[in-house]
Amino acid sequence: MPTATIPAPPLLDSLPEGSVEVVEGLDQPTWIVRRDALAQVARQLRDDPETQFDLLLDLCGVDYPDRDERFEAVYHLYSLPRAARLRLKVPVLEDDPVLPSLIDVWTAADWFEREAWDMFGLRFEGHPNLRRILTHEAFQGHPLRKDYDPARRWILTEDKIYKPNPQPTGSESVDDMFERMTINIGPSHPAMHGTFRVVATLDGEVIVASEVEIGYLHRCFEKMAETHTWQQVIPYTDRLNYCSSFINNVAYCRTVEKLMGIEAPPRAVWAQMILSEFSRIMDHCVCNGSTLVDTGALTNFWYMFQPREEIYGLLEACCGARLTVSACRIGGLLEDLPPDFEARCRHLLETVPEFIDDVDKVVTKNRIWLDRSVGVAAISAEEAVDHGWTGPCLRASGVDYDVRRAYPYDLYGEVDFEVPVFQGGDVFDRYRMRMEEIHQSLSIIRQLLDRGMPDGPYIVDDPHVALPPKEDAYNQMEAMIYHFKLIMDGIQVPPGELYHMVEGANGELGFYVISDGSGKPYRIKVRPPCFPIMASFSHLMQGGTISDAIATLGGLNIIAGELER
């Protein structure tokens, strides 16, 4: 178990007296921080050479209506230089849910704080723009509070829609010859890949200020998870990053398995790794394909979609679904692998690279593509970390952080693969990164196939977790009772909390789950890798042209389902 070995960071002497209380016995080092000391503690954790927590992974609220201090803000920190993790918890009162904003410590806090305000009504003092982010303007109340009815809707009418008018800050340029124009792109626009809205103020063709509005696909994943049993959440996780839904399945199931202290059998782990890597390939195909189609290279979009079709065939053979697979179960797989699983994988290992190489030949040295991508929307490593980036986009900026390498879960410690790193941090490097990762994924799959499929069961042999086989459920009393209990009451997860992460297709995909032992999740927070990336879009586009914006957005691989949950 990787997170069990996470070392506790030192308690700094310089912290104010009594500001921090260390909690023992959790999956990772956890501190309870007094609210009035939070800003100072955060700053010192970031700056002190002994801690260096430079990456704010996640910020979320939790509601405990029975406690005196009803709300809790939970921060997940990561230190790249020290590979350390830390969770900060800040309890606040219901009557006074105010915290200091940490936006000037970690820029990544910007959207996370807005989300916590939107969902829980936590107010962050000092935040420059504490508006609702996921729900709409006519929304009343804070939906993730426990006393909010999950189905209570509010209707938005056109006159209430927020009308952004981004204006550049700082001094106006003197040789400003053009009249400024504000244009609106999205939420329904072919280049917006789903549902975002960018309002940009242009000076000629140059973006001088822009504002991003999201929330058009906020499907209330976290609230839905609280109203369903632990197994019933699995189909919802499919629809987070729907381009690589299998990885979400694995991430969620692993988290719950760890919380329950069970382990999936080797056969399931082996197959889950192979299918995860195929899903990563599929995801990168969509990302690169749609980046290219946005820049006018339509043929490559068709080329990139064909490997997906091939991989869909394998997924369909494993679970019957193509896109939203729900193929994992807590403790293993939905069903045993098809008899031709290995043959199908081998076949894919031969066919998929052909399509990728075709695109590689057509695009990678293509003058038009180079002109559109090299140096466009470049971001330095420091800035990317400050904005909370992870995954291929961060590695394209030169930071070598991959969860598969840093915390090798499953069998990643036993296979040989490289973590490609590029230095440019621009659209072109993000594209190259994904192309390179496809090859690495293929190599991982090949090694796993060479190890051979492990024998044994595909799901744990525990009647409290895995459904009994259908013939037993129909013919044996005991199996029928277990079947009934599992369907009606669900898996009983012991009380506790845990954060577990995997390397998703676009970064660290984490699940922070809290169980109160009631049979339904008390709280599930997804650490969506593309959320902080999208949050920095305005920053990336500052000074670029409008056509750069279109080329950039595709390469960031923003998946609305995961971004807005």
Added chain:
Amino acid sequence: MIGESWVTTTVDKLEEWGRNNSFWPLPFGTACCAIEFMSVVSSHYDMARFGYEVVRFSPRQSDVMIVAGTITDKMAPTLKRIYDQMPDPKWVVSMGACACSGGFYRAYHVMQGIDEIVPVDVYVPGCPPTPEGLMYGILQLKEKIKRDSKRRLKEKRAHGDDSGSAAA
């Protein structure tokens, strides 16, 4: 057919034939269904075979809106507005469980079916529907248009109206 270069038909039939074989769909893709929609238009399934050739992203140029994905309350005014911008005659295909009924998102921010705000001609179930499912749906739309135009013809004859207007 007289000789090789004459076809006799009625204006209605010609119109119906034209509509039925040259849809210009507007993909209103928001979520997972949009990825399957992309599969349907790309080479393997190739929706163009059925006359859905030109995918238009501008509502002004399209006549079928394919709503692929969850529509939230935040998106609803946009959807309505885009529907209103499409010229008549126009049709709506609701692709997937979310667009049909809200799907399994019985939640505070999700519209429980787009028929709350726009009229739907064909509902395609599935989460997401398979490409075959969507293709079956769009073929059903063709049938519906044929049926509608026959019905219109009948209605016109019954009312002795020969103005030829074709409100869908």
